[in-house]
Amino acid sequence: MNIRSFFFLVLFLLQVCLNANNLPVLYSDNASVKVELLSDNQYYLAFSFDGISIQTLDPLNPVYLEIKGKKATATYYSCELLTSSELLCKSLLVSSRGSEFSIEDKYIAKGEGRFELQRKLNIITAKSLDSYFNSLFGFIADPQSIRLSQYEYFVPGVWYKGNFSASGNLPQGLPNSSDTYHYYREDRITLPLVMFRNPTDGFTMSIIHKDSPNETVVQDANNIYVNKDYQFGSLGIKRENDTIYTSFIYPGSEHERPAGRGYRFHPVEKGVQHEYNLEISFSKTSSYADGVRNTWNRAFELYNPKIYPVDLSYTYDGLIETLLTYYVPNSQMGGIRDAAGFPFQVSLTTFEPMGIDYQMGFVGMQIATGYYLYREGIERGDQSIKNKGAAVLDFWANNCLTSLGFPRTWYDPGLNGNTGSFRGGSDIRVCTGGMEGLIAAWAFAKKNKIEVPAWINACKRFGDWLVGNQNTDGSYFFSYNQNSIVGGKHPASNYNKYLTICAVRYLVELYIATGDEAYKTAALKAGNFCYKNIHDKYMYVACVVDNPQTIDSESGQMALNGFLALYDLTQEKKWLNAAEQAATYTETWVYSQEIPVEKDRTEATSFPKDRSIVGQHLIAIGHSAADLGFAWSSFAFYRLYLETGNPHYLKVARISAHNTKQSMNWDGSLFPGQPKGLQLEAFQVMIPRRCNGVMTTLNWNYAAHLDPMFRFKDAFGTPNLEEVEQIPWDERIRLNKLYAKVQSANYGQEIDLSTPQTNEMNAGLKIYPNPFTKNASQLTIEIPNKLHPVYKLDIYNVLGEIVFSKQLNNEDQKIYLNNLDELIPGIYYLQLDNKQFEKTNKLIIK
Structure with missing residues (x-):
């Protein structure tokens, strides 16, 4: 057993021993974050998903800063549940030169394996020799990575599954699989997120920076490293000493990444605004495509981009x-x-x-x-x-x-x-x-x-x-x-x-x-x-x-x-x-x-x-x-x-x-x-x-x-x-x-909307009563053998929104729906799905 494996074994046993202390725990379906006691008034957090431990960047120190380019970490001195879904943790980090940083982290369980971290950092005492700093949050994705390319990543507009393949054909000068840093500023990417996925078991982890102001000043373009007005982050992956980290950095450094814009820091001085909200997600996905879709759609939902109408x-x-x-x-x-x-x-x-x-x-x-x-x-x-x-x-x-x-x-x-x-x-x-x-x-x-x-x-x-x-x-x-x-x-x-x-x-x-x-x-x-x-x-x-x-x-x-x-x-x-x-x-x-x-x-x-x-x-x-x-x-x-x-x-x-x-x-x-x-x-x-x-x-x-x-x-x-x-x-x-x-080759030809397939699907399919009155006992759907097996039934309203959904037994040839009372009178579309094709019928509710 090497030193790293021994370290994580000791850490796991320590967590098991301390669980009896009845410390706070947040649950988000099959993910959890537990407060663990390191020593008197020193706490750290243990994340897990499906019972598997997920370590933070520094497993025993949830607060991680870089002060004048040097790592500085701290535990929490206080952790308390505000509600069953909210945990407030506080830390005081004192640098070697005497600067004091007060950190307040609120964790919110949001369901579906998601947590939100709301971090606020204040500088209480600023020592001029410390000069500048940034803060980091993230996870150890793999403590014993053979190579970076054994996993799958997604950073929109810059990193996809094929980046390091021969077919990906990345231009010279861009990061390659042997590099250490793969961090990307938020103004370089289309939504501020990073996703890591293990193709072996489908474990998928993502970090989304919520509500990013994405603000900066001209000094940024002039490559000045330190400015209090740098209000943007960066996200990405680091592989160092065979360990893969999934990270968020504030303000947004690209470190020594090839073709990057270098470091960015905030000055160590009172009154600097240094706060951010992150949404962290743990899940299992069946494919890389599912991981990308789920992560992107969630970030899109959080940002809810505005439409700017034109005539x-x-x-x-x-x-x-x-x-x-x-x-x-x-x-x-x-x-x-x-x-x-x-x-x-x-x-x-x-x-x-x-x-x-x-x-x-x-x-x-x-x-x-x-x-x-x-x-x-x-x-x-x-x-x-x-x-x-x-x-x-x-x-x-x-x-x-x-x-x-x-x-x-x-x-x-x-x-x-x-x-x-x-x-x-x-x-x-x-x-x-x-x-x-x-x-x-x-x-x-x-x-x-x-x-x-x-x-x-x-x-x-x-x-x-x-x-x-x-x-x-x-x-x-x-x-x-x-x-x-x-x-x-x-x-x-x-x-x-x-x-x-x-x-x-x-x-x-x-x-x-x-x-x-x-x-x-x-x-x-x-x-x-x-x-x-x-x-x-x-x-x-x-x-x-x-x-x-x-x-x-x-x-x-x-x-x-x-x-x-x-x-x-x-x-x-x-x-x-x-x-x-x-x-x-x-x-x-x-x-x-x-x-x-x-x-x-x-x-x-x-x-x-x-x-x-x-x-x-x-x-x-x-x-x-x-x-x-x-x-x-x-x-x-x-x-x-x-x-x-x-x-x-x-x-x-x-x-x-x-x-x-x-x-x-x-x-x-x-x-x-x-x-x-x-x-x-x-x-x-x-x-x-x-x-x-x-x-x-x-x-x-x-x-x-x-x-x-x-x-x-x-x-x-x-x-x-x-x-x-x-x-x-x-x-x-x-x-x-x-x-x-006819697509865009419509030359006036006669168009028959029926096909052998749709005719076959229609034959024998019965939906009754239709129109369906709300005082009727039930809606009946008879599915002919030619449509079997049917796996799913959805009902859509005229806006295309699913208002009713039911997973079906493959053997069901007659389906009874008796729980449609919540549907208001109007036109709906009932869709049957057998994974090869879909059949949609109009349903009228009176």
Whole structure:
């Protein structure tokens, strides 16, 4: 037995011996915190979960400070129960130089394995030689760790399951598994939390900093270590001497972490504000994904991020008018270039175009923005706008494909009668993201009795290329050399396979548009590859294609889009589960806490000082840049709300729809007199806060807002989410089911909402009496054999809230409900779940 094991054995025996002292204990379900007596008037705390001891950073000393860089600890001199769920502990720590720190810690049992720590520290006596300090709280996650990577961690926006894997491909200079410190400031992460999980037994521990003011001053950006106005924390992991610690530090030091911002301290002087509230959670989770979801959702609930509403219809109009303002005509329209399009970017200082070059997808989004104008022209009855959009779409449909059908994605237009040229290099995300717009444009034209065969033929040629170049495992390579043909194929130029997810929705919508089973088969093969390698491994990588191919935010968005498209296509529940996991992952990149600008910063910032950064999202691991990219996802999250009835998704959809426009000129106040769709492309959230922005608007910025708005129009007839919310619930459900059948490839085809599966599910299912009167004895549900086994029954109200839930015996074929008296009269939805699919029926209560 080594010294560390012997120490913990002695500590355990000491706890057992002292339990007879009848000292206070707080219980939170199967977690507890016990006051233990060390010696006269010296107490410490013993945390446990499922009977297993969980040691604090210094097991016998619950108060842990660093004073002038040196560890200083203390016990409690007093511990008393205020109520059955509240414990007040007091400590007096005296430094070696004579400074006196009074600490008051209140512990509150909150149920479900959670405790809250409310800490207040006051300096009674300050000795100048002590200079500075910080305080720490946390736990020993493993006293004998073989390696850091044997466990799983989550710090939003910076640390996920795959960080130290080869596929994670972390950029050089970031923390690696051999480093000691992995602490992250709260302005670097999207919510202040850290999670540790043991994959062997599912034990999961998290610390959330509640109510963080997240305030700082300019000295912070100047790397001054000590200031009383540093009111933010940091959270993370330390591995030292084979021990793994899960920690919170106040103020927020990143210590000697690679790429960190160094130490931060408070001065040792009277009157310094040093207090914080932490929520500590112990649980068992069945998977890493469950641990992330539970931890994130709890922090999200505690912070309850505010929605900053904008007029979505007015914003839509402003975006369209901005596209018209900067539209570049071709020579047939009186311009000087051989192709029509939109500037790559527009300066936010001169408001003039910067670079007239066209990329079909990703950050260029030429085809999508051409489609928006084409459709807008038809809907307005404005032939000029329609023609402008058509010119863009015609150019790409007629010119972008190689002889093999692979898109060339970036074009430099020719001037004054000269022909332009395509740049080399095309990756799967840019190709599919661009060509999706051509499918939508063709479908909308056909729905309006306009035949444009060139558009759908181009889409089919690329679809045939995807079918013919799919790897045997269902994947695609990252990029291909469009300028080379070897053995009748364009050779791969990058063999990374994680962009496969980007092809899924394109293939699904192409199948809907054409009925060609080959595209459906390819979509399912690609989806199954992604389910195995992205969903199962929690590895969302490489979709921010102009960054290193590492863990990033937009890989979650692409997975959400792809898996949701497959769920629409098949109604198989595994795809909905995969979409929900991708949605949670995507959320974790979105700032859901307020991070204000430095209190004393007087100069202008890139991102407006007086607007919230809630809703902006981090781009990728490796830097601290954020942008409005979460705007892409409002429609997908809203559909998850309709599919699941979970109101959390509605709130997130609203954050995506509204908050992402905080740096947009939508109301004309940021850039008076300029187009209202102009918006900051990217900026830095952390110190110097809201500075170092990319002071241009790229064409993708418009598309990020308009893509979900046009999909809202496809599904519900309006681009305005808030107008959709005014549609009766059952009508929204019906419209959502219609959209699932055709997605954004609706060319006016007849839509049959029944499927062999739903017909089979409906056959023999009986619910009676329906309408159900409250004075009836019971509601009866008869389940046919074809639906067996059914595991769960839920009843939702029209707001999507679960108002009744019942776990079922697998053998039950007839269910009796006689406890519905608390449900007020109205329309409800009764949902049966057998883990393969869900069946929902309307229930009326009178």
